[in-house]
Amino acid sequence: xxxxxxxxxxxxxxxxxxxxxxxxxxxxxxxxxxxxxxxxxxxxxxxxxxxxxxxxxxxxxxxxxxxxxxxxxxxxxxxxxxxxxxxxxxxxxxxxxxxxxxxxxxxxxxxxxxxxxxxxxxxxxxxxxxxxxxxxxxxxxxxxxxxxxxxxxxxxxxxxxxxxxxxxxxxxxxxxxxxxxxxxxxxxxxxxxxxxxxxxxxxxxxxxxxxxxxxxxxxxxxxxxxxxxxxxxxxxxxxxxxxxxxxxxxxxxxxxxxxxxxxxxxxxxxxxxxxxxxxxxxxxxxxxxxxxxxxxxxxxxxxxxxxxxxxxxxxxxxxxxxxxxxxxxxxxxxxxxxxxxxxxxxxxxxxxxxxxxxxxxxxxxxxxxxxxxxxxxxxxxxxxxxxxxxxxxxxxxxxxxxxxxxxxxxxxxxxxxxxxxxxxxxxxxxxxxxxxxxxxxxxxxxxxxxxxxxxxxxxxxxxxxxxxxxxxxxxxxxxxxxxxxxxxxxxxxxxxxxxxxxxxxxxxxxxx
Amino acid sequence: xxxxxxxxxxxxxxxxxxxxxxxxxxxxxxxxxxxxxxxxxxxxxxxxxxxxxxxxxxxxxxxxxxxxxxxxxxxxxxxxxxxxxxxxxxxxxxxxxxxxxxxxxxxxxxxxxxxxxxxxxxxxxxxxxxxxxxxxxxxxxxxxxxxxxxxxxxxxxxxxxxxxxxxxxxxxxxxxxxxxxxxxxxxxxxxxxxxxxxxxxxxxxxxxxxxxxxxxxxxxx
Numbered sequence: 001x002x003x004x005x006x007x008x009x010x011x012x013x014x015x016x017x018x019x020x021x022x023x024x025x026x027x028x029x030x031x032x033x034x035x036x037x038x039x040x041x042x043x044x045x046x047x048x049x050x051x052x053x054x055x056x057x058x059x060x061x062x063x064x065x066x067x068x069x070x071x072x073x074x075x076x077x078x079x080x081x082x083x084x085x086x087x088x089x090x091x092x093x094x095x096x097x098x099x100x101x102x103x104x105x106x107x108x109x110x111x112x113x114x115x116x117x118x119x120x121x122x123x124x125x126x127x128x129x130x131x132x133x134x135x136x137x138x139x140x141x142x143x144x145x146x147x148x149x150x151x152x153x154x155x156x157x158x159x160x161x162x163x164x165x166x167x168x169x170x171x172x173x174x175x176x177x178x179x180x181x182x183x184x185x186x187x188x189x190x191x192x193x194x195x196x197x198x199x200x201x202x203x204x205x206x207x208x209x210x211x212x213x214x215x216x217x218x219x220x221x222x223x224x225x226x227x228x229x230x231x232x233x234x235x236x237x238x239x240x241x242x243x244x245x246x247x248x249x250x251x252x253x254x255x256x257x258x259x260x261x262x263x264x265x266x267x268x269x270x271x272x273x274x275x276x277x278x279x280x281x282x283x284x285x286x287x288x289x290x291x292x293x294x295x296x297x298x299x300x301x302x303x304x305x306x307x308x309x310x311x312x313x314x315x316x317x318x319x320x321x322x323x324x325x326x327x328x329x330x331x332x333x334x335x336x337x338x339x340x341x342x343x344x345x346x347x348x349x350x351x352x353x354x355x356x357x358x359x360x361x362x363x364x365x366x367x368x369x370x371x372x373x374x375x376x377x378x379x380x381x382x383x384x385x386x387x388x389x390x391x392x393x394x395x396x397x398x399x400x401x402x403x404x405x406x407x408x409x410x411x412x413x414x415x416x417x418x419x420x421x422x423x424x425x426x427x428x429x430x431x432x433x434x435x436x437x438x439x440x441x442x443x444x445x446x447x448x449x450x451x452x453x454x455x456x457x458x459x460x461x462x463x464x465x466x467x468x469x470x471x472x473x474x475x476x477x478x479x480x481x482x483x484x485x486x487x488x489x490x491x492x493x494x495x496x497x498x499x500x501x502x503x504x505x506x507x508x509x510x511x512x
Numbered sequence: 513x514x515x516x517x518x519x520x521x522x523x524x525x526x527x528x529x530x531x532x533x534x535x536x537x538x539x540x541x542x543x544x545x546x547x548x549x550x551x552x553x554x555x556x557x558x559x560x561x562x563x564x565x566x567x568x569x570x571x572x573x574x575x576x577x578x579x580x581x582x583x584x585x586x587x588x589x590x591x592x593x594x595x596x597x598x599x600x601x602x603x604x605x606x607x608x609x610x611x612x613x614x615x616x617x618x619x620x621x622x623x624x625x626x627x628x629x630x631x632x633x634x635x636x637x638x639x640x641x642x643x644x645x646x647x648x649x650x651x652x653x654x655x656x657x658x659x660x661x662x663x664x665x666x667x668x669x670x671x672x673x674x675x676x677x678x679x680x681x682x683x684x685x686x687x688x689x690x691x692x693x694x695x696x697x698x699x700x701x702x703x704x705x706x707x708x709x710x711x712x713x714x715x716x717x718x719x720x721x722x723x724x725x726x727x728x729x730x731x732x733x
Contacts, residue, residue, distance in 0.1 A: 410602035413564050414660075416589045417596040418667060419619035428615065432606040 002422035009332035016390035017353035020364030032215035048196040052176040058117035059171040063124025071129035088273025089122035092451040094180040099277040108191035118273040120171035127167035131160040137250040162234040169231030217360040284483035300480035315466040319449035322388040330396025337401040358454035383461040396441035403437035515703035521570030532727040547711040548724035554707040563589030595669035601660035603648040610644035616666040634662040654685035674706040
């Protein structure tokens, strides 16, 4: 690809993703760092690490069997359950917390562990499912001939495990950086469950000092990178289980009498993570304990639309702009990651905006853009897209890079020999060949943008989004309006994936 | 004038030397067969001539014009107007057979109507009339390779590079494609550099055979 194109994309990424971090880092003073060495900070950090590890292990324990059963066995309705398994990941974790704390009277740490595991197990499941189905059938046959099912498992598990562990590492990262779930379960009353991300938010709230906020975030950043960098390495190792040109699909494994118990496990997980929460919201929107009725439900929805029309519109527009920008930028960066000399060196830089605590990234956006020269941008809804693009472009770039890696380089060579320049090759050859991955990147970024709360919480321009409205409203009491608005948001979140599965023939590639 | 002239061309990637001090001339209208074991540098030689791989040192000239000097590329691949038939055809999966050819013609600035006419003409020449709207996934190995040949010829090249073009084909299809290549050279006066690991098949139509080993010329006859 042409160097100017890559340089423009890299400069844009530096402005959107790295500059907010650089301006923050520049303000750290030695005094700020002293705040790190307190017993309270150490306790919080330890608790956060244990919380992240616990949730990652739970996600692994739930996600690997779910992925295996839905991708490789003759379990009833496996092909329908597999895409439905992604829904809990798409739902805002705070929404799951809202529901489960009400349904099961859960509080404190158990509630946070339960909700986060439900929310992140799909990360492991989708990675594991893809790996299991990409193991060549002949490889399994060869193992079966020498040692039966045991040999098959010994030969294939090492190929599926790295992607599953990659998913678990991402579950850890998502969990320790999500401030909304611990905040919500603590807000409900004793026992409280505070994690490290809370303290960054609280530090900024108390003295608005960027230096102190950065200093406070450093241990969490280290913790995140300790998991994120292995996740990237595992993702590359996961490519071992990839499709060769003469790939032969593995045979479906017959579960025999275990077919229905397997179905109960998978369907149960989806019910806990998606259907029950949505059902509960529907019940609340229709009147809940006061008595459910369709007229109450209709009234709640019309009130939600009336009172939050602007917020919903802002959310959708920001998410659409962000997803489009991320896909375009991610295609160029992802291609460079995979094809350019020393492109891999870009990877740690690309993940940095995601690795820093979301609250800190939001503060960085405030410090960078809150100036006279950029006041118009700072006050507009466009700032939300600027923030979200900087933070989420890594997903689009990694999805593109993965797809480029599986694209025969001679396709681009052939276009070059035909006289096509770099931009033509990218837009006419690479992009159409990767359309399901680009669509996957679009959907993933769209969903993450709609449900993002932590990074946008402190940014004034983002105070007029649907997610922010829900966050604000639940602190003043839950009612039919909040439930209806939450359901409306869920509908918008699942809509692109739903449309894709209805009208497209290829499966959406959602994985980085 | 030589169609291709390499003067002490070396290509290194990291610590590996893929081509070493290679000096070679290919005359116009010659059909040069390049043979050698795997990893001997056959495909790298083709990619260097095409401009897809950049030499570390040495000079490369095409039809008397310098194309690269040392590691400096003077004429980039997209401006060399060389036909390249890739090992697996490298058909763009999202384009129909006719679109593959039209895309090439579009790069040369040819008008849309003319593009469609010439695409049909080329497909007819490779005996694939009526295949215009067929997508690569629906083509057999032999059909795909013939579409790729038609696409390579769309740039009206004076030099055609063939990278194991017969590899995936059965005996009958190999013979048919070889006959087509012989006819092509006679009719258009093309210079062909043809890489293969099965020299016996193509020797009948080749004018010279070059054996590579470890990035060096072992034998030329």
